[in-house]
Amino acid sequence: MMSKPLLPFVALAIFLAPPAASAANLMRGQQIYQMHCAACHGLRGEGIAPExxxxxLGERLEQPDMMLLQSVKTGKKTMPPFFGILKDPEILDVLGYVRTLR
Ligand code: HEC
Structure with missing residues (x-):
């Protein structure tokens, strides 16, 4: 049995915890990926556009999400910037999905 005074803190911790890649997040990430990214990166991450x-194959995915987030926001070489098109949490959902393609 959990002692009573602890409960509000536990509830708060659960509330504040960054949402783990839930099924809903992954589904949203997949939808965004198919709409905005798959044309170049391929539906299964096979890579279509040059470079x-x-x-x-896990290419570039050794970097932490926060670095990849920046690249997606600012764009890189022929990849257009997604700043103003996708919100940070949406890009993070896409990155979560991208990591399932390996
Ligand atoms: C017009 C084609 C194109 C589209 C659309 C595109 N990308 Fe890219 N992306 C590229 C290319 C080309 C590179 C490699 C850039 C380089 O050589 O550094 C890249 C690189 C990346 C990287 C690696 C960045 C790094 O720092 O190494 C990530 C992550 C990424 N793209 C994610 C996405 C996501 C997520 C989307 C959709 C929201 C997306 N891309 C849409 C072409 C595209």
């Missing part, structure tokens, strides 16, 4: 990393 587009093959996520299926």
């Amino acid at each position: 587009a990393p093959k996520f299926r």
Whole structure:
């Protein structure tokens, strides 16, 4: 049995915890990926556009999400910037999905 005074803190911790890649997040990430990214990166991360990393092979995914987030926001070489098109949490959902393509 949990002692009573602890409960509000536990509830708060759960509330504040960054949402783990839930099924809903992954589904949203997949939808955004198919709409905005798959044309170049491939539906299965096979890489279609010249020089587009093959996520299926884990290319570039050794970097933390926060670095990849920046690249997606600012754009890189022929990749257009997604700043103003996608919100940070949306890009993070896409990155979560991209990591499932390996
Ligand atoms: C017009 C084609 C194109 C589109 C659309 C595109 N990308 Fe890219 N992306 C590229 C190319 C090309 C590179 C490689 C850039 C380089 O050589 O550094 C890249 C690189 C990346 C990288 C690696 C960045 C790094 O720092 O190494 C990530 C992550 C990424 N794209 C994610 C996405 C996501 C997520 C989307 C959709 C929201 C997207 N891309 C849409 C072409 C595209």
